[in-house]
Amino acid sequence: MTHYVCDLYGNTNWDLPIEEVTARTFNTEQEAEQWFKDKCSGNSIEFSGFHDTERYVTNWVSCNGKEVGEITKRPSSNEF
Numbered sequence: 001m002t003h004y005v006c007d008l009y010g011n012t013n014w015d016l017p018i019e020e021v022t023a024r025t026f027n028t029e030q031e032a033e034q035w036f037k038d039k040c041s042g043n044s045i046e047f048s049g050f051h052d053t054e055r056y057v058t059n060w061v062s063c064n065g066k067e068v069g070e071i072t073k074r075p076s077s078n079e080f
Helices: 018-023 029-039
Strands: 003-008 045-052 057-063 066-074
Touching: 003 029, 029 045, 029 057, 029 066, 045 066
Parallel strands: none
Antiparallel strands: 003 066, 045 057, 057 066
16 A cells, blocks of 8 residues: 655655654545645645655655655555
8 A cells, every 4th residue: 555754854754753754644635635735834835746756756845936845656565
């Protein structure tokens, strides 16, 4: 099953314990977008839409015109 991982620049998943990264992982695109909407509450938020990159399909997130993070669409480890 596909899942969506939110990564917030300035508080990147690379620096967080696995439990916190798991809390940023969602089953649907809508849940992932809502996580960012909650983080940028009261501000103008924009999503780029998903684009193929070298590694993952990525949706970049901007808040008040500044890129603040991304949502990556990832297959489960047993999907090929």
